[in-house]
Amino acid sequence: MRKGEQQKILHKGTNDKVNVFITLLYPQNKIKFNTSKTRNSNDFINHLNSIKRYVRKRSIKRFILIIDNASFHVSNKTKQYIERQSTWLTVLFLPTRAAFLNIVETKVNRNLKKDVCANYNYETEENLLFTVRKYLRCFGCWPKI
Secondary structure (H helix, E strand, O other), X not given: OOOOOOOOOXXXXXXXXXXXXXXXXXXXXXXXXXXXXXXXHHHHHHHHHHHHHHHXXXXXXXXXXXXXXXXXXXXXXXXXXXXXXXXXXXXXXXXXXXXXXOHHHHHHHHXXXXXXXXXXXXXXHHHHHHHHHHHHHHHHHOOOO
């Protein structure tokens, strides 16, 4: 750029976001994830349903899910769904404002944001989604947490 001029960067003008619901499967060191355009109770319940299919397919008797206090985790709709799943699902809540205790937040999300999202400009939302999914599928190749 010449002195006194500003470089123009063309962009769509919106901040399209991709939301990813991630569950770390211990001790396999793998993850189960679902992507969504929104982040609400319905999307979280859909993620829980995918975990339910995973549990049933592997004949797991009890699944313990540790989650933070995000609004969609503690909504009445989500609580009612969790109560109906009590035969296979136990949910433990982390203390509020304790993101450092959430291993998905500290290990997976932090690396995902750093390696895939920060300082990258994707042409389309589909390109971003493809890259996020590819990155998360490789999670099992990472060192043990």
